[in-house]
Amino acid sequence: MQDKPLVIVISGPSGVGKDATIASMKKSGARFHYVVTATTRVRREGETDGTDYYFLSPTDFENKIRADEFLEYAEVYGNYYGVLKKEVELALNKGEDVIIKVDVQGARTLKKKIPEAVFIFLVPPSIEELAERLTNRNSDSQKDVETRLGKAAEEMKMIEMFDYRVINYRDDLSRTTDLVKAIVKAEKCKVVQRDIKL
Amino acid sequence: MQDKPLVIVISGPSGVGKDATIASMKKSGARFHYVVTATTRVRREGETDGTDYYFLSPTDFENKIRADEFLEYAEVYGNYYGVLKKEVELALNKGEDVIIKVDVQGARTLKKKIPEAVFIFLVPPSIEELAERLTNRNSDSQKDVETRLGKAAEEMKMIEMFDYRVINYRDDLSRTTDLVKAIVKAEKCKVVQRDIKL
DSSP states (O other): OOOSOOEEEEEOSTTSSHHHHHHHHHHTTOOOEEOOEEEOSOOOTTOOBTTTEEEOOHHHHHHHHHTTOEEEEEEETTEEEEEEHHHHHHHHHTTOOEEEEOOHHHHHHHHHHOTTSEEEEEEOSOHHHHHHHHHHTOSSOHHHHHHHHHHHHHHHGGGGGOSEEEEOOTTOHHHHHHHHHHHHHHHHHBSSOOOOOO | OOOSOOEEEEEOSTTSSHHHHHHHHHHTTOOOEEOOEEEOSOOOTTOOBTTTEEEOOHHHHHHHHHTTOEEEEEEETTEEEEEEHHHHHHHHHTTOOEEEEOOHHHHHHHHHHOTTSEEEEEEOSOHHHHHHHHHHTOSSOHHHHHHHHHHHHHHHGGGGGOSEEEEOOTTOHHHHHHHHHHHHHHHHHBSSOOOOOO
């Protein structure tokens, strides 16, 4: 098949299951370079620095912004999130396919920076189910949940920016993983292959 | 996901394994409407009329040409092959995904008639392996084999017309089937869906 590595961007509203999908991909043994996002948000229980996120202080993060070390970064709900250029470059240079997880705002930036990437939008089966997930997550206050839901409704309108959409059913993560893998396989069979330029 | 049915066109040089791939898809339980091609060529051992092909007399075939009953048809190596419009229409009206197997010449015609279809090109790992397959098939004379090989080399140049290419390894048909299924899954996740018009 093709030798050119792919950049896969996985995005979707907050609470849709982006982290769970990535975790399930890893568990299934799918070989990718999973880009670790840098963030200033508080570490949640069970999260490991360097694996789940690079947890940075606001000062460190802002220094990296000034040094132009981010492919994209954004402030979301008072916290910074960003994708380090170096992370993606190193993987691509090794010929590895790269998976980047970003919020919808980040996907929008990446669409401009790396239009050759494959953009996948995870969507909840319904706004009701998304509300339930966010509420059950416990890490967010009720006000946070409401803010996120309002934002999710806005973000759903940006679906046209994406190449693929995958409905993430809460009780069927393996289906989601299977579809993301199918998309990657299909992309690798495409006759027209595009070079990734960062 | 999407409700719009897909038309999948599977093509490739003679001897590449189109029939074997379709057979393997059927065996794997993949749910499609498999379009049966009409032909005037001699039935090979083990082939069933109405399942493998509609075996028609040259007169019957020519009557159907005149009645404009074919979506595409062509004369290849002295025999007619054609896809009956009705076959595809009935399946699409029922909302079923359709798989059409055609030679490269036929795919070219379908590309004009149904540009919204998904075009998959099966390719042999090498021309040498294709030569071996055609020779082992026994149904063709040595002269036939040479004609087909010359044509295959020409047909390989038409790959740009296709959306996807899948290398069909002779001893790994399940890989080919798996990739074709992945392509279909991915196509069903596409954000931009296109209506099929015959």
